[in-house]
Amino acid sequence: MHIPDDLLYTKEHEWVRIKGKTAAIGITDYAQGSLGDITFVDIAKAGNAIEQFKQYATVESVKAASDVYAPVSGKISKINGELAIHPELVNQSPYDKGYFAVVDINNDKDPSRLMSAAEYKKYVEGLS
Amino acid sequence: MMDLKKTPLIYEHERLGAKLAPFGGWLMPIQYSGIIAEHVWTRSEVSLFDICHMGEFVIRGEPEKSGFNNIVTFDLRTLPIFSCRYGFTLNDAGGIIDDLIVYRTAENEWMVVVNAATIDGDEAHFRKHLSRSTDFQNVSSALGKLDLQGPRSLDSLKRLAGPGVANLDYYKLGYFNVLGEKIIISRTGYTGELGYELYISADKVKELWKKLLADGRVKPAGLGARDTLRLEMTYPLYGQDITADTTPLEADKGKFVDLNKDFIGKPALLKKSKPSRKLISFIAESRRSPRHNYRILVNGKDAGVVTSGSFSPSLSCGIGMGYVDLPCAPGSRITLKENDVEIGATVTKGPFYKKGTAKISEDSHAHTG
Numbered sequence: 001m002h003i004p005d006d007l008l009y010t011k012e013h014e015w016v017r018i019k020g021k022t023a024a025i026g027i028t029d030y031a032q033g034s035l036g037d038i039t040f041v042d043i044a045k046a047g048n049a050i051e052q053f054k055q056y057a058t059v060e061s062v063k064a065a066s067d068v069y070a071p072v073s074g075k076i077s078k079i080n081g082e083l084a085i086h087p088e089l090v091n092q093s094p095y096d097k098g099y100f101a102v103v104d105i106n107n108d109k110d111p112s113r114l115m116s117a118a119e120y121k122k123y124v125e126g127l128s
Numbered sequence: 129m130m131d132l133k134k135t136p137l138i139y140e141h142e143r144l145g146a147k148l149a150p151f152g153g154w155l156m157p158i159q160y161s162g163i164i165a166e167h168v169w170t171r172s173e174v175s176l177f178d179i180c181h182m183g184e185f186v187i188r189g190e191p192e193k194s195g196f197n198n199i200v201t202f203d204l205r206t207l208p209i210f211s212c213r214y215g216f217t218l219n220d221a222g223g224i225i226d227d228l229i230v231y232r233t234a235e236n237e238w239m240v241v242v243n244a245a246t247i248d249g250d251e252a253h254f255r256k257h258l259s260r261s262t263d264f265q266n267v268s269s270a271l272g273k274l275d276l277q278g279p280r281s282l283d284s285l286k287r288l289a290g291p292g293v294a295n296l297d298y299y300k301l302g303y304f305n306v307l308g309e310k311i312i313i314s315r316t317g318y319t320g321e322l323g324y325e326l327y328i329s330a331d332k333v334k335e336l337w338k339k340l341l342a343d344g345r346v347k348p349a350g351l352g353a354r355d356t357l358r359l360e361m362t363y364p365l366y367g368q369d370i371t372a373d374t375t376p377l378e379a380d381k382g383k384f385v386d387l388n389k390d391f392i393g394k395p396a397l398l399k400k401s402k403p404s405r406k407l408i409s410f411i412a413e414s415r416r417s418p419r420h421n422y423r424i425l426v427n428g429k430d431a432g433v434v435t436s437g438s439f440s441p442s443l444s445c446g447i448g449m450g451y452v453d454l455p456c457a458p459g460s461r462i463t464l465k466e467n468d469v470e471i472g473a474t475v476t477k478g479p480f481y482k483k484g485t486a487k488i489s490e491d492s493h494a495h496t497g
Binding site for chain 2: 037039042062063
């Protein structure tokens with residue numbers, strides 16, 4: 001299982017890559033592996049405000065639909081339009097081509113409520 | 129998961145990295161490489177399914193005298209020896225106790241294949257209604273069952289069971305010498321593809337599983353793919369699309385019910401021969417999948433409930449089945465709804481997947497080989 005060092009993570013298996021005031025967000029390798037073949041991704045529209053730990057997207061695999069929660073608060077500046085045609089990118093490349101959205105962050109305290117890669121790794125190992 | 133039953137192949141599944149989950153009281157493999165990959169492989173090549181969880185009964189006796197003919201919805205007397213037939217057992221209200229396949233293995237010898245979760249209830253129902261002198265055996269634990277399904281299944285099976293297996297027509301069975309045992313092989317399955325179901329002693333099923341997988345073209349497939357395959361063919365799943373509260377007529381399965389003979393539940397069916405609700409199938413307008421228990425809206429009115437729904441790997445969109453109590457002919461537009469999710473769909477006549485190879489003739493086998 002791949003857990004990049006430069007990202008922060010939630011207990012619900014979302015990741016965030018923060019660069020200054022913007023952040024890319026998505027779901028982790030563990031999440032995509034647990035869900036299996038992803039067939040549909042529904043993301044809040046660009047321009048919408050999202051709130052840390054609140055649902056902003058739904059991801060569907062063959063067997064089930066799951067809520068996806070925001071790792072940080074802010075305004076969505078861009079969604080990954082490729083996922084509408086190729087949702088399998090989330091399986092193939094969860095941290096890069098399969099990102100869900102880019103967000104303008106509006107709360108500097110949000111990152112402190114997230115797990116580092118090392119903490120997330122330990123957390124995931126504790127789940128099995 | 130302590131109480132879940134396990135098939136003799138559980139360690140094989142773990143070794144192959146299967147995702148395991150409870151199904152009908154059993155711990156079963158849901159997927160190995162992935163549901164879509166296994167689904168696509170079954171439609172184009174050949175897949176092997178562990179179906180050891182399903183139940184088998186052997187009944188010996190003349191079906192009229194034993195009471196057996198009164199338990200099933202079709203007429204056993206019209207089933208030729210070495211043939212199989214799909215049908216139902218019903219309760220007094222016409223509700224479905226189970227859907228099953230009856231194998232006629234000799235003049236007065238029958239094997240009944242039933243669903244895993246219903247084995248105990250089915251056995252009680254048979255024992256209650258069969259005459260005391262009838263020889264009834266529940267052989268579910270003694271028998272292992274493997275399903276080999278896909279356009280290339282015959283090529284693989286010939287190597288193990290001999291060329292004679294090519295003579296089996298659709299819904300026929302035969303005895304074949306395999307691994308030193310005389311086993312039943314039938315040309316049946318629940319995927320819509322050319323395929324075979326193999327019944328071997330539970331002691332030997334692991335050896336058979338390994339032998340079949342030794343052919344590199346045969347890949348294991350789990351119950352996830354089995355579910356999407358059967359749904360693309362609009363085959364019902366017991367406990368979901370059909371239950372003790374639904375009748376075969378509501379489920380649009382009247383062709384498996386012979387109203388010219390007597391059977392338990394027939395008087396109730398005759399009373400409500402025009403059912404007030406009906407099982408329909410529908411294709412979603414997007415990749416979004418309708419799910420079990422979503423509401424079905426017809427012209428904006430709440431008209432029923434989704435019983436099965438999934439992403440269709442062959443059609444790349446959502447498909448499903450459900451009951452409606454309003455007229456809803458093929459071509460009608462409907463909406464599937466749960467909370468904020470609304471999925472537009474069109475009612476269609478099944479099957480969703482129309483290129484299945486299950487019924488192809490012997491001549492076409494030769495050309496595909």
